[in-house]
Amino acid sequence: MPEGATPKVMAVVRKELIQLTRDPRSLVMIALIPLVVMLLFGIGYGGSTGKVGIVIVDMDGGQMGTALVSAISETPTVSVKANAHSIEEARTMVSKGVAPAALIIPEGFTSSLLSGSPVRVLVIIDESSPTLASTVKDSMLAVTYNFQQEFARQVHGPSVELIYNSVYGPTVTNLEAFTPFVIALVLQLVPTTLISIAICREKEKGTFEQLIMSPVGRLDIIFGKLAAYFIATIADMLITLFVAINVFGVVIRGSIFDLLLISTVYLLGSLGLGMLISVLSRNQLQANQAAIFIFIPFLLFCGGLAPVELLSPQAAAIANVNPMYHFIMAFRSIMIKGYGIPQLLQPVAALLVYMGAMMSIAPAILKLRVE
Amino acid sequence: MEFGERKNAVFLLLLLIATAGCCQGGTQVLAAAHDFAIKDVYWATPSFPENRTLVVVLSYCGSSTAASLNASLDVSQISADAQTQAVESSYNGTLASGDTVYLEFGFNVSSSAVAGSYLLPLRVEYLVGNTTSSFESSVRADLRGSPDIAVEPLGTTLVKGGVNAIQILVENKGDGLARNVKVAVQSQDIYLTLIGSNRFDLGALQPGASGLVTLALFAENSIGDGSAFSVTVTYDGEDGTPYTRSISVGVKAESPEEPRLAASAGTTELIAGAVNNVTLLISNNGGSAATDITVKVTPVSDRLTLIGANSFHLGDLAPGQSTGIPIQLYLDKQVYGSLRLSVSLGCSDWRNATYADTVSIGFISADPPAPLLEVSANSSSLSPNSVNHVTFIVRNIGTDSAQNVTVSLFSQSPQVAVVVGPGTSSAWEIPANGSLKAERGIFVQPGVFGAVPVYVQVQYRDRLGNYYSYTSAYGFSVAAEPEVVVSTVSTIPSPAFPGDKVVRVVCLIVNSGNYTAENVRIRMGGIPGVVEPSYAGTDRFTIPYLQVGSSVQIQFLVDIAGSAAPGYYEIPITIETASGNSTTSIPLTVREKAPVSVERIYFDREVTPGARNVKVFVQLSNNGSQTAEQLRLSLVSGYITGSTSTLVGSLPGNSSKIVMMEVDVDQKVAPGSLGVDVELSWVQDGRQLSDASYRDLPIAPTPGISPLWYAAVVVLAAILAIVFRKRLSAMVRRQ
Structure with missing residues (x-):
């Protein structure tokens, strides 16, 4: 370092810190980001974990079947969510997403075990979520292992074989499982950041006032900006999807139109959110920090990093008000399960609410500011 | 001069x-x-x-x-x-x-x-x-010559304890006259004494002349085996020259022959309870005559008594001579084992030396003549569940008559056999080589076989009043007839279905007769079109030994024809024993097997190599009347993965089901048809049944590059051209 450099650097540091303290909003966000992130992470991932509820079909009704159901209930990761009466009913429930898996205890389960004959237990698994499917498989293996250990004292060499039947499978690659999450990131982070920073930049440069003074209506300005960034972001989403399908072999079972539809809804909501951030931010830095600040809870409770079923109840409750979670659910159901919009009323409704709220609040506030 | x-x-x-x-x-x-x-x-x-x-x-x-x-x-x-x-x-x-x-x-x-x-x-x-x-x-x-006197003993052996004459030859072997020849003898052993004068004067000896000197030497008994004495000869030559010649004569001292008396007896056995005449034989085995012989006989045991004098004087016995002494010995009754007689012998020899020796003569006691009764029967076999008349013969094979004879027959196991009537017979006397016959009835209980012992107790006395009693078992063989039957029958697996292979028909074979069955051969006959042996040798058995009341388990291996109609069958069984052949049958029930089959199998769409998430639909049907429970369907192929096995549940008779399975098709599968083994297993009447069939699924060829790729490339190029249009135009203008 050349002589006299230290005082100069220190002068720059001093200047930047002073400038940072003169922007209380940025200062608050800098201080709050780590606190909020750690708090949210602790709520979602640090507490008690949730159990995966499965469907039970006990066609045996005997002592051993009941014991196996009890053993399932005692595991820390799986619980009995519902009972069915036939294999077809259980398969339907899994297909409809009532539960990610179903366990079918066949007729003669007890008598076969007591006579020393091997028995086979059918497990129907929803493979659309590989993490959940893997969790269920591991749990079933543990349950049957403990069950055989427990009853080895009563029955000589009980042999319980698990037969897995898939729904929406038989295999879903990790890339397929993460594609909805990647699309959600694109549709959330990109538009929010772009539009908020763009508006704040114009506000900082004063070009926004010039635009207002031009013979363009306020709504024209607002919706023009929205349309521009909508086109850019939806193009990003389509490129991403195109590469996933044609380069990595991702299988799309549902309708592309449905995917575009829910993506449009979610994208509009994200643009509205970005517009709202720009209204509340005085400069680009604040807009950027706010976008990141808001993105973090969206990310943690969207079910992309870990299935919401495996998180704590509090995290599940937060996820239910997280539009990103509903978007991923809907996108995954269309893409992997082949669902249509009619089968996704709940997440689509949640997305519409989100979009409606953002698109009504943000332009309104922005219009007031402009006026 | x-x-x-x-x-x-x-x-x-x-x-x-x-x-x-x-x-x-x-x-x-x-x-x-x-x-x-x-x-x-x-x-x-x-x-x-x-x-x-x-x-x-x-x-x-x-x-x-x-x-x-x-x-x-x-x-x-x-x-x-x-x-x-x-x-x-x-x-x-x-x-x-x-x-x-x-x-x-x-x-x-x-x-x-x-x-x-x-x-x-x-x-x-x-x-x-x-x-x-x-x-x-x-x-x-x-x-002129000189004399030379030589001395030579003519004997070199002495007898100990006596006077021995030894001659000394003195000879002039020189060529001159020996004058005044004098011989002096001197003993060199204190146990050798020269009796008489030890000096002898032989006078003159001409050359070649000789003289004899006789010595009387007494050798004491204690002399050694070798001894010596010296001989000194002095003489003068013709010219008066004196000469002296001394020699030492060694002699061998030998012991004299001695008498050696020996005693023996004419017999080695003494009969207990009787006077035994025994001759003692006294012999002189030595080399010298024994004189003044005395013999004293003393029994060592107090159970042995010498009757009469025990001391005898026999006079002289020359070497090799012998003489006998008759004595009488009495041995007490019931004395067994060995006995000894001590014989003391004394004598003198020609030197009046006395000799004494004691000889022990051993005897073995012998039994006196006694009776010995032997029991035999005229038959060795009995029949069960009947009275068998058997004649017992009591024969005296001893050397004396048996007196007060009592013969008792009895059985120690009444549940096996019983002696009917009085079991005792008596006789006052049975002479030697005589016999007694007694006929008795023996009843053998039903179900008894093998060997049955009947005990015979014999009691009698001999002339001396000795009492004898012994009990022996007399064995009889009991012969009966075996009866081999089939007790129970079961099949493994059970129940049996048409098409079952290697079905084990387990039979429990029991001998319900009265006698052991040997070499039992059991052969199963098949039912043409229904039941056949699985392979050679599985339809016959040989049981080498089967006791009464015991059982043995055998199993036949049979195949049930797939076309066998359900129903009840009786399989004929032939049992061959040594007593004859018999025929029976064993039951076999064949149940109806649920005819579960695959009606149709197909993909949900056109499938190409590497297709994923393919649904396979399998239509199953049961055209029979029986329900297939716990039906399981498996698709086996090396080219499909995923849900290749599923539980279908129950498939009742006259019903069908469509099963859907999700699979991925391997990239390497060849277009055309994909062979799949369709395996079905189900439970029926508690048995695990299975069936398999082979089906083909169509595989379409892999399509080429999608047109979307070309469209995407065109769109991307257009976008880039629009974006960089002005910049490219500016670059062109600058150039």
Whole structure:
């Protein structure tokens, strides 16, 4: 370092810190980001974990079947969510997403075990979520292992074989499982950041006032900006999807139109959110920090990093008000399960609410500011 | 001149006279001349040393005077020097008739020259006038010898304890006279004594003569096996020279032959309870006569008694002789084992030495004649569930009669056999080789087989009042008939279905007869079209041994034809035993098998290699009346993965189901058809049944590059051209 450099650097540091303290909003966000992130992470991932509820079909009704159901209930990761009466009913429930898996205890389960004959237990698994499917498989293996250990004292060499039947499978690659999450990131982070920073930049440069003074209506300005960034972001989403399908072999079972539809809804909501951030931010830095600040809870409770079923109840409750979670659910159901919009009323409704709220609040506030 | 010399001179003189006579007769002087006569010849030195001088005295009897005498004497016979053949002597004077001249010849006499007379040629030359004359003759020179006494014992063996005569031979082996020969004997052993004088005078012994000296030597008993005494002989030579010769004579001392008495008995067995006459045999096995023999007999055991005197005097026994002594011995009753008789023997020998010895004679006690009863029966087999009449024969095979005989028959196991009626028979006496017959009835209980013992107790006495009793088992074989039947039948697996292979038909075979069944051969007959043996040998069994009431499990392996109609069947069974053949049957129920089949299998869409998330639909049907429970469907192929196995549940009769399974198709599968093994397994009547079939699924060829790719490339190029349109135009203008 050349002589006299230290005082100069220190002068720059001093200047930047002073400038940072003169922007209380940025200062608050800098201080709050780590606190909020750690708090949210602790709520979602640090507490008690949730159990995966499965469907039970006990066609045996005997002592051993009941014991196996009890053993399932005692595991820390799986619980009995519902009972069915036939294999077809259980398969339907899994297909409809009532539960990610179903366990079918066949007729003669007890008598076969007591006579020393091997028995086979059918497990129907929803493979659309590989993490959940893997969790269920591991749990079933543990349950049957403990069950055989427990009853080895009563029955000589009980042999319980698990037969897995898939729904929406038989295999879903990790890339397929993460594609909805990647699309959600694109549709959330990109538009929010772009539009908020763009508006704040114009506000900082004063070009926004010039635009207002031009013979363009306020709504024209607002919706023009929205349309521009909508086109850019939806193009990003389509490129991403195109590469996933044609380069990595991702299988799309549902309708592309449905995917575009829910993506449009979610994208509009994200643009509205970005517009709202720009209204509340005085400069680009604040807009950027706010976008990141808001993105973090969206990310943690969207079910992309870990299935919401495996998180704590509090995290599940937060996820239910997280539009990103509903978007991923809907996108995954269309893409992997082949669902249509009619089968996704709940997440689509949640997305519409989100979009409606953002698109009504943000332009309104922005219009007031402009006026 | 000493006495000896004079004696010699006299001897020579006499010899000269004889020579003169001979000279006249021409016998002694070989070349007598008229002029000289040998008057005397003598040794001037009569004894040694060897250098001696012989003097020849000549008398001149010639008529003329002789002078210059030169004499030569040939001494080669006795000269010590081999080169000295003759010695010379001379006389230079004159001799007149009647004169005597002494001629001395000196020379060394050989030490090896033996005694005797030697004629030495003599030649004398002399002058008579001027004429040389000679005179030749022989002179006799005598050489005297020396005596040599040899001593030789004529015996070298002595007998201990007695006087022994030993002769000593004394012989003069020299060439001179031995005079005053005296022999002195001296013992060199304190146990060897010379009886009488130890000196003997033998007088003179001419050369070659000998004399005997007889010695009386007493050798004591304690003398060693070898001893010696010395013999000293002193004598004088003819010339009075004294000689002494001493020798030591070694002798061998031998013990004298002794008498050796031995005693033995004429028998080795003594009968208990009786007087036994025994002859004691006394023999002299020694080399000397035994005299004054005494014998004393003493029984060692107090159960053995000698009847009569126990001391005997037998006189003398020469070597090798023997004599017998009759004695009587009584052995108490019921004495068993060995007994000894002590015999003390005493005698003397010819030396009056006494000898004593004690001999022990052993005996073995022997039983007296006794009865011995043996029991036999006229039959060895019985029949169960009936009274068998058996005759028992009690035979006396002993050497004496049996008295007060009682024979009892009984059975110790009434549940097996019972002796019917009184079981005891008696007889006052059964003589030796006699017998007693008793007929009894024996009832054998039903179901008994094998061998049954009946016990026989025999009691009797002998003449001496001894009591005998023994019990023995008499075994009978019990023969019966076996009866082999099939007790229970079961099949594994159960129930049986058409098409089952290697079904085990397990039968429990029981012998319900009264006797062991041996070599039982069981053969199962098949039912054509329904039941056949699985493979050769699975339809027959041989049971080598099957006891009464016991069972054995056998199993046949059969195949049930797939076309067999459900129903009840009876499989014929043939049982062959030694007593005959029998035929029975075993039941077999064949149930109806649910005919579960795959009606149709298809994909939900056109499938290409590498297709994922493909749904396979399988339509199953059950056209029978039975329900297939726990139906399981599996698709087996190396080219499909995913849900290839599923539980279908129950499939009732006359129903069908469509099962959907999700699979991925491998990228490497060849377009065309994909072969899939469809396996079905289900439970029916508790049995696990299965079926399999092979189906083909269509695989379409892989399509080419999607048109979307081309469209995407065109769109991307268009977008880039629009975006960079102005910049590209500016670059073109600058250029």
